Each structure stands twice: as structure tokens, then as C-alpha cells.
Amino acid sequence: MTEYDMGRGTGPQQTDGFFHYSFQRVAGKHVGEYTQIHVKAVDHRASERLAEEARRTQEITNELKSRDDRAKPPRTLARYVRFREDTGGHGTPVLVLGAHGIRESGRFLETAVQEDEVTLPLSAKQVRELGINLYEALTVLHGIGYAHGEVGAQNLLWDEHNAVLARCHAAERDHSGTERGKDVAEAARLLHYVATGSPIEAGTPLSPQAQRDLEACIRGLGSVVARALAPPRERIDAADAYRWLRDLAVGHEDEPGGRAPRAEIADTAAERREREAFREIRNRHRAQRRARYPEQVAPPPPRVQPPLPGGDFLPRRSLWRVFWNEGIGAAAREVLTRFMGMRPGPRALTVFGVAGAVAVLVLLLGGTL
Amino acid sequence: MAPTNRAGHLPDRVVCPYCRAGIDPARVSIVVRDARTGRVVRDVTAKMRASGPQGVEPAELGHTYLVCERAARIDVGASAPAADDGWENDDDWTTREASDTFASDTTTVAGDATVSVFAMPPASPVDDDEDEWDLDTGARAAPNPAQAVPAETEDDGERLPEPHYVPYQYCQLPDPLNIGLVGTSASGKSHLLAAMLHRLGEETQELARLGIHVQPFAEMWDRYVQREDVAGFLSPARRTVIERTPRRDPVEFRMAYVVISTWGGVQRSRVVSFFDVAGELFDDTTAQARLQFIYGLDAYLFVGDGNSLYGWDGKRHGLRNPSGFDTVLNKVNQYEFQQAQGEGRHPDIPLPKPAAIVMAKADLQLSQGERWVAKWLECDDEFNLATVDEESEDVYVYCATNGARSWLRPVVDCEDVTLHFASATGCDMQTRTRRDAKGEPLLDLNGEEIQEGYYNRNQFRHMRVLRPLLSLLAMAGVVDPNEIGHAHVRGVRRPPVRKVSG
Numbered sequence: 001m002t003e004y005d006m007g008r009g010t011g012p013q014q015t016d017g018f019f020h021y022s023f024q025r026v027a028g029k030h031v032g033e034y035t036q037i038h039v040k041a042v043d044h045r046a047s048e049r050l051a052e053e054a055r056r057t058q059e060i061t062n063e064l065k066s067r068d069d070r071a072k073p074p075r076t077l078a079r080y081v082r083f084r085e086d087t088g089g090h091g092t093p094v095l096v097l098g099a100h101g102i103r104e105s106g107r108f109l110e111t112a113v114q115e116d117e118v119t120l121p122l123s124a125k126q127v128r129e130l131g132i133n134l135y136e137a138l139t140v141l142h143g144i145g146y147a148h149g150e151v152g153a154q155n156l157l158w159d160e161h162n163a164v165l166a167r168c169h170a171a172e173r174d175h176s177g178t179e180r181g182k183d184v185a186e187a188a189r190l191l192h193y194v195a196t197g198s199p200i201e202a203g204t205p206l207s208p209q210a211q212r213d214l215e216a217c218i219r220g221l222g223s224v225v226a227r228a229l230a231p232p233r234e235r236i237d238a239a240d241a242y243r244w245l246r247d248l249a250v251g252h253e254d255e256p257g258g259r260a261p262r263a264e265i266a267d268t269a270a271e272r273r274e275r276e277a278f279r280e281i282r283n284r285h286r287a288q289r290r291a292r293y294p295e296q297v298a299p300p301p302p303r304v305q306p307p308l309p310g311g312d313f314l315p316r317r318s319l320w321r322v323f324w325n326e327g328i329g330a331a332a333r334e335v336l337t338r339f340m341g342m343r344p345g346p347r348a349l350t351v352f353g354v355a356g357a358v359a360v361l362v363l364l365l366g367g368t369l
Numbered sequence: 370m371a372p373t374n375r376a377g378h379l380p381d382r383v384v385c386p387y388c389r390a391g392i393d394p395a396r397v398s399i400v401v402r403d404a405r406t407g408r409v410v411r412d413v414t415a416k417m418r419a420s421g422p423q424g425v426e427p428a429e430l431g432h433t434y435l436v437c438e439r440a441a442r443i444d445v446g447a448s449a450p451a452a453d454d455g456w457e458n459d460d461d462w463t464t465r466e467a468s469d470t471f472a473s474d475t476t477t478v479a480g481d482a483t484v485s486v487f488a489m490p491p492a493s494p495v496d497d498d499e500d501e502w503d504l505d506t507g508a509r510a511a512p513n514p515a516q517a518v519p520a521e522t523e524d525d526g527e528r529l530p531e532p533h534y535v536p537y538q539y540c541q542l543p544d545p546l547n548i549g550l551v552g553t554s555a556s557g558k559s560h561l562l563a564a565m566l567h568r569l570g571e572e573t574q575e576l577a578r579l580g581i582h583v584q585p586f587a588e589m590w591d592r593y594v595q596r597e598d599v600a601g602f603l604s605p606a607r608r609t610v611i612e613r614t615p616r617r618d619p620v621e622f623r624m625a626y627v628v629i630s631t632w633g634g635v636q637r638s639r640v641v642s643f644f645d646v647a648g649e650l651f652d653d654t655t656a657q658a659r660l661q662f663i664y665g666l667d668a669y670l671f672v673g674d675g676n677s678l679y680g681w682d683g684k685r686h687g688l689r690n691p692s693g694f695d696t697v698l699n700k701v702n703q704y705e706f707q708q709a710q711g712e713g714r715h716p717d718i719p720l721p722k723p724a725a726i727v728m729a730k731a732d733l734q735l736s737q738g739e740r741w742v743a744k745w746l747e748c749d750d751e752f753n754l755a756t757v758d759e760e761s762e763d764v765y766v767y768c769a770t771n772g773a774r775s776w777l778r779p780v781v782d783c784e785d786v787t788l789h790f791a792s793a794t795g796c797d798m799q800t801r802t803r804r805d806a807k808g809e810p811l812l813d814l815n816g817e818e819i820q821e822g823y824y825n826r827n828q829f830r831h832m833r834v835l836r837p838l839l840s841l842l843a844m845a846g847v848v849d850p851n852e853i854g855h856a857h858v859r860g861v862r863r864p865p866v867r868k869v870s871g
């Protein structure tokens with residue numbers, strides 16, 4: 001352990017066979033607290049690679065700085081701090097990276113998994129957070145025209161909450177965009193890996209089963225990953241993936257079945273146009289229906305369909321019979337409904353008037369018969 | 370209720386669902402047909418007229434039909450499908466009741482005249498002297514080529530057979546809701562319908578929660594599920610494919626139900642029937658007469674084949690074949706226009722009919738990793754109808770941005786539309802050799818093994834097939850339109866009040 005002890009108090013350590021890593025929390029003068037990662041090559045070949053990595057990381061960091069002087073360093077992308085070619089003559093070079101997004105408990109994810117410090121799959125919340133950080137880092141990197149070239153668990157720092165993308169030894173300026181597309185796909189595979197614990201083959205589209213597994217983790221994740229793994233021309237970019245992942249909601253784990261509310265994936269411009277077109281049609285039709293079928297406040301009296309078999313076939317009672325059975329009021333009402341099309345109701349005056357007429361009629365009829 | 374001369378408890382007028390002619394219940398003959406052969410066994414007109422449904426044995430009622438033939442038809446022109454042909458549509462109940470009374474009075478006064486005056490279109494001459502012969506001379510003959518066909522015709526696959534038979538039960542209730550499945554051949558109509566109807570029988574509890582009770586026409590249901598292919602499809606042990614609908618299949622409803630709805634505190638009953646004809650009829654101009662029923666549909670279920678968005682290479686390239694929707698919409702629009710002209714009113718634009726558009730076979734799109742489909746198809750919210758509009762929007766966006774715009778025509782043409790992803794089977798068809806009970810392969814006449822299509826039993830599932838139907842019922846006012854958040858629906862006259870549950 002002492003061989004890469006640099007005389008300062010080091011934090012936890014990790015090794016992957018090529019490099020030794022030690023982590024420590026430091027307070028920067030202008031940038032606040034962050035975690036430093038000291039990367040030390042174990043042999044000559046690793047030293048060369050480290051020098052290359054240092055060169056590229058510095059280039060990227062400078063590029064980022066040059067864009068905006070006062071901008072804060074990216075939270076999710078490790079930045080260059082310094083590189084010491086040689087420590088004490090026979091020593092090996094050390095690259096110091098700065099990671100702002102993680103605490104000092106951060107580790108390289110792959111190594112942590114290998115050493116059983118972390119077990120996959122991660123929880124839905126962790127997966128989502130990791131995905132967001134990862135694509136945020138790629139968005140930053142791609143935004144200045146670089147592709148990372150080796151997105152994977154071995155290059156991802158993770159502290160159980162947040163992730164920082166590091167190790168830009170394969171990073172390159174990407175003029176055509178194909179390399180950036182590859183980054184997006186690699187990141188999607190990494191997401192599948194941490195969400196399910198099993199890797200998927202590179203270069204293949206997402207299988208329905210795999211997609212379903214992802215959906216089971218976070219509703220909507222499957223679709224994002226599927227689109228990130230789509231054939232290059234249909235593939236989404238890192239910024240889209242970042243936005244969509246942020247829109248995904250993680251279900252409460254105590255909810256039965258862990259059902260998350262349905263995740264909304266933001267529309268592309270064309271999709272948004274169509275959605276608005278649809279709403280417009282629907283509103284127009286609704287207005288047309290309103291004119292066609294104005295709703296009435298009073299419910300209609302329930303219409304009773306033929307109540308009893310045979311009921312329809314009873315001959316209608318004669319006026320005379322109504323008068324005998326139910327009296328003069330009922331007879332008057334009967335007259336009203338039958339001959340004047342009025343609805344029977346307590347229209348006392350009319351009823352009274354007609355009642356009088358009926359009485360006269362009945363008397364007359366009775367007299368003549 | 371006033372006494373009427375209506376034959377066997379029929380409403381004043383029945384509209385033949387197949388040829389759209391108005392049938393005069395007072396003149397129509399009623400027969401019992403053999404369940405298997407469809408041949409007329411006996412005439413029960415007199416008995417039915419005398420004692421209504423009691424005129425036949427209860428077991429026979431399901432096999433009792435009205436005979437739609439020239440002698441029984443009223444002027445076809447008067448039977449505009451969109452016009453008021455039911456109670457629900459009548460705006461003023463009191464007027465309606467009054468005229469009812471008058472009509473029956475008039476007929477009573479006229480002795481035992483069998484002509485229901487009320488049912489007559491005002492312009493038609495009234496057959497006062499009951500001269501049957503006169504009716505046949507063409508005074509009221511149908512202006513319709515289908516009915517101009519003389520005497521009886523054989524079923525030649527083009528024309529509607531003459532006469533044809535309308536189930537008695539169908540005619541008992543006014544204002545039926547005829548739902549037609551529309552879509553090109555092999556779009557998955559028959560599979561979707563079978564899955565839907567099966568689920569309808571399964572989910573009585575959920576349906577009760579929606580305030581409806583669904584009661585199949587018993588004999589029709591038996592006949593339907595006993596069909597060899599439907600039985601195989603629905604049997605969990607077999608899961609065989611449903612055969613393509615033959616072009617010459619009788620134009621009849623596949624199935625009909627009495628739906629009793631109780632929401633809103635009022636109990637109503639309506640017949641809901643389903644038409645599923647061969648998709649090729651929609652692409653064929655010689656089949657006019659067979660397509661006559663589309664003019665009488667009250668609601669459409671447009672079925673698009675999600676798989677037709679993909680080419681042989683499995684790549685999505687958008688629709689290349691006609692959807693079959695246009696044929697129907699063009700015809701119905703034109704008919705509506707002519708009707709309006711004839712009646713001196715403005716045509717109803719958009720069509721006053723609801724439609725549901727279903728992207729069938731969505732399981733295939735799911736396996737292609739379509740995120741729009743994935744978002745909905747695997748959700749467990751079939752009966753949560755509050756999200757129907759949200760789903761509709763997504764399906765619209767999906768179709769519009771993926772080269773399937775021709776499926777969206779009904780959105781513009783019909784007054785109320787919902788769109789859905791659904792799968793009747795949950796997986797794709799596979800083939801195997803058909804075997805008999807002993808496991809021996811069955812051979813055809815040439816000695817070759819007969820292949821049969823089937824679905825993987827473990828993957829087979831109906832996915833969201835009831836949602837389109839329930840949405841359609843809601844848009845037609847059978848289910849509370851509020852369930853899907855729609856308002857202003859034909860026949861629903863109260864301001865819908867949300868049920869307070871729990």
C-alpha cells in the first residue's frame with residue numbers, strides 16, 4: 001500500500017490490476033469540496049496509457065473551461081486536476097482527477113461489483129439516478145464535440161447515490177457523430193446491466209424480454225433503453241435520454257407490485273405537433289356535439305317498456321268506466337290526455353273546467369240512455 | 370299504456386339491420402328457424418301477434434325471426450339510420466306519448482286494420498283499403514337496387530339473400546346499437562371480436578361497477594362459441610386460430626346482447642349487436658348489397674393491423690395497403706349527405722356516430738420495442754377508463770408520426786373517437802400439423818398433412834381488448850360517458866353526475 005502513498009492522508013483504495021486508485025475528499029479554492037481520485041499505474045505499459053489519458057482529460061477539461069470561464073466544473077464528468085509524470089525518480093506517474101458529483105465513498109462500479117462491495121441489480125431509484133448522471137455527463141461531453149469511447153461500469157464512479165463518468169483515455173473529437181451514438185448505446189447497455197445484473201450483447205437491439213425486465217424495474221425505462229439501442233439513424237441522443245430519464249418516476253417500493261405512475265417521455269417536435277392537432281380536433285368535435293346534444297337538466301321520466309305480457313292488449317277503458325271507477329277528476333284528466341294531448345298533471349283549473357264539462361256530458365248521456 | 374296493434378310486442382317500427390328497410394310489424398311474418406340449418410320450420414306470425422313472446426316455447430324464442438321481405442317493408446327512404454328511430458332520440462317525451470296514443474286510437478277506430486299509421490312515413494300513401502297487391506306495385510317500393518331484386522335470390526356472395534331474417538329478440542327493444550367492425554382482410558377483426566366477447570362474459574363484476582349488465586342472446590351465443598374455430602380459440606387447452614371470415618358468410622350479426630344499464634339512477638335496456646364481415650368486402654365494389662348494413666351502423670370499431678406497418682425485413686416503413694376505413698367512411702358520408710338533401714337539412718358533419726380505432730396485434734409492436742405501445746399495452750388498467758383519452762392521444766401521435774395516417778381518418782370524420790392499442794392473442798401465430806385424438810396426423814385429400822395455426826398457450830393472453838368496446842359504449846351512451854370523461858352524447862340527457870364510490 002505504501003507504494004502509492006503520496007505522503008498525504010489517503011482515503012479508501014481500490015485496484016483493478018492496471019491501476020491503483022485512492023480517493024480523498026478535498027476542498028478546492030474556487031470550486032468547493034470535491035472528491036479527488038489519484039490514479040497510479042502499476043507498470044510501464046499502464047504508465048503510458050495513463051499519460052495518454054492525462055493528455056486527453058486535460059484537453060477536454062480545458063475545452064470545457066474555455067467555453068465558459070466562470071462555469072462550475074461538471075458534476076457528473078470527472079475533470080483533470082493534475083498529472084505527475086514521476087514521483088521520486090523511480091516511481092510511477094499519478095493522475096489526479098476531480099469528481100464533484102460523488103462523495104468520498106465513491107468507487108469504480110465494476111471493481112466494486114467484482115469485489116462484492118456492490119450487488120446488482122441496483123434498486124430502481126439508484127438505477128434512475130445513475131442513468132441520469134451518466135447521460136448528463138455524456139450530454140456535457142458530446143456538447144463540446146467529444147465522444148467518450150469507453151462508457152462502461154469500469155469507468156464509472158459511483159457512491160451508492162450518484163455517479164460520475166471518468167477515464168477519458170479513449171475520448172476523441174467526433175466529427176461524424178457515430179462515436180457519440182455508440183456512447184449512447186453503451187450507456188444504455190450499462191443501464192440494463194445495473195438494472196438487471198446481466199449484461200446484454202453489444203450491437204444488438206433490445207429484446208422484448210429485456211425491455212420488459214427494464215419496464216419492471218422502472219416503468220418507461222425499457223422504452224428509453226430501447227431507443228438508445230435502436231439502429232444508429234433512429235437512435236436518440238444523450239440529451240434526449242437524459243431528459244426522458246429525468247421524467248421517469250420511480251414507484252414507491254412499498255406500493256403493492258411497486259407500480260410506478262406512468263412515466264411520460266417527452267415528445268419530439270413532430271410528436272408534439274400531432275398531439276396538438278389531435279386535441280384541436282377533439283375540442284372542435286366536442287363543441288359540435290354540445291350543439292347537437294344539449295344536455296337537459298331534468299331527467300326524463302323513466303319510460304316503462306311493455307310492463308307485463310298481455311298488458312298491451314287489454315282494451316282501453318272507456319271514459320264512462322273511468323268516471324265510475326275513479327270519479328270525475330280522473331275522467332277529466334283522461335279527456336285531457338286523450339283528446340288534447342296534454343300531460344296529466346295537477347293543472348287544477350283546467351281539470352276543474354273539464355270536470356264540469358264531463359259532469360254535464362255524463363248527465364246528458366245518462367239522461368238519454 | 371295504450372293498447373296497440375303492434376305485432377307481438379314490437380315497437381312501432383323496426384329497421385332491418387341488414388338492408389335498412391323499415392319493417393312494418395303489422396305486416397311482417399314471424400317464423401321459427403332450425404338452429405343448425407337455418408331453414409324455416411314453421412310460421413308463428415298469428416300466435417306471436419296474439420300473445421307476444423308467449424306465442425312460442427321459451428326455448429324457441431331465440432330461434433324466432435322476423436322475415437324481412439318486400440311485403441313487409443315500408444319505404445326505405447324513410448329509414449334514415451341517423452334519423453330518430455328510437456325512444457332515446459325523442460326530444461319531447463310528452464309529445465311522443467301523445468302521438469302514441471293517437472296512433473293507436475286511429476288504428477283501433479279503423480277496426481282491425483293491421484297497418485300502424487304512426488309507423489308510416491308521412492309522405493307515403495296510406496294503404497287504406499289494405500290492398501296488399503297495391504303495395505307491391507311499387508308505390509312504396511324501395512328505391513334501392515338491393516330491394517329491386519325480384520323474388521327470392523340465392524346467396525351468391527354479392528347480393529343480400531332475399532328474404533333475410535332478423536332475430537325477434539333484436540326487434541323487441543327500440544334503438545339498438547349496431548356496432549360494426551371495419552378493417553381490411555386479416556386485420557384481426559374476428560380475433561379481436563372473439564376476445565372481446567369472451568372477456569365481456571368474464572368480467573361481469575367490473576361491468577357491474579360501470580353500471581351495466583350484459584346479457585347475451587343465449588342461442589346466438591351458443592352458436593357462436595360452438596363454432597369449431599371459435600371454440601378452439603377460446604379453449605385454454607387448444608388456442609387454435611380463428612379462420613378467416615368467408616366472403617359469403619351470411620351478413621348477420623356475429624353476436625348480440627341486451628345491455629341493461631343502471632347508472633344515473635335510470636334503468637334502460639338496449640340491444641347491442643356486432644357485425645363482423647369479411648374484410649375483402651370493404652375493398653370490393655361489387656359487394657354493394659352486402660355492405661348495405663354499414664349505413665345502419667350506430668358505432669364503428671375500426672381495426673388496423675399494427676403489423677402492416679412493418680415490411681418483410683421487420684423494418685417499420687409505414688402503411689402500404691389500404692386500411693379499408695375509407696370505403697366505409699366515403700359511403701356513409703355520401704349517404705348522410707343525400708339523406709340531408711332529401712330532408713332539406715344540412716348534412717351532419719362530422720358524422721353523428723362514435724368510433725373506436727383499435728391497433729390490433731399490438732403484441733407484435735411490443736416485441737419490436739415500440740415505446741408508445743409498451744407504455745400502454747402492458748399496463749394493468751383495462752377498466753380505468755379515465756385514461757382513455759390519454760391513450761387515444763398517444764395512439765394518434767404514434768400513427769401520425771409512423772406512416773399510418775390513413776388510420777386516423779375516422780378521427781376527423783366521426784363526432785367522437787377514441788384510439789387504442791390492443792392484442793387479442795398476446796403472441797404471434799405458429800403452425801403445426803393437425804392431429805386427431807390419438808395423436809395421428811390428419812391428412813387432406815391429397816394425402817398431405819393438414820396444418821393448423823395455433824398460439825403458444827403460455828404466451829397467449831387478451832391484452833386490453835375490452836377497453837375499445839367499453840369506450841365505444843360510453844360514447845354511445847350505454848356506459849356513462851363520464852367514465853371516459855366525454856360529454857354531450859346522443860341520448861344522454863342529464864348532466865352526468867360522477868358516481869361517488871366507496
Ligand SMILES: Nc1nc2c(ncn2[C@@H]2O[C@H](COP(=O)(O)OP(=O)(O)OP(=O)(O)O)[C@@H](O)[C@H]2O)c(=O)[nH]1
Pocket residue numbers: 552553554555556557558559560561610611612613614615646647648649729730731732733791792793794795796797798822
Ligand atoms: N400476433 C397477433 N396476430 C393476430 C392477432 N389477431 C389476429 N392475428 C392474426 O391475424 C390474422 C387474421 O386475423 P382475423 O381475425 O381472421 O382477421 P379478420 O380481420 O377477421 O380477417 P377477415 O375475416 O379476412 O376480414 C390471423 O392469422 C391471426 O393469427 C393478435 O392480436 N396478435
Ligand SMILES: [Mg+2]
Pocket residue numbers: 558559560612613614645646647648
Ligand atoms: Mg374475420
Ligand SMILES: [Zn+2]
Pocket residue numbers: 385386387388389390437438533
Ligand atoms: Zn332487410
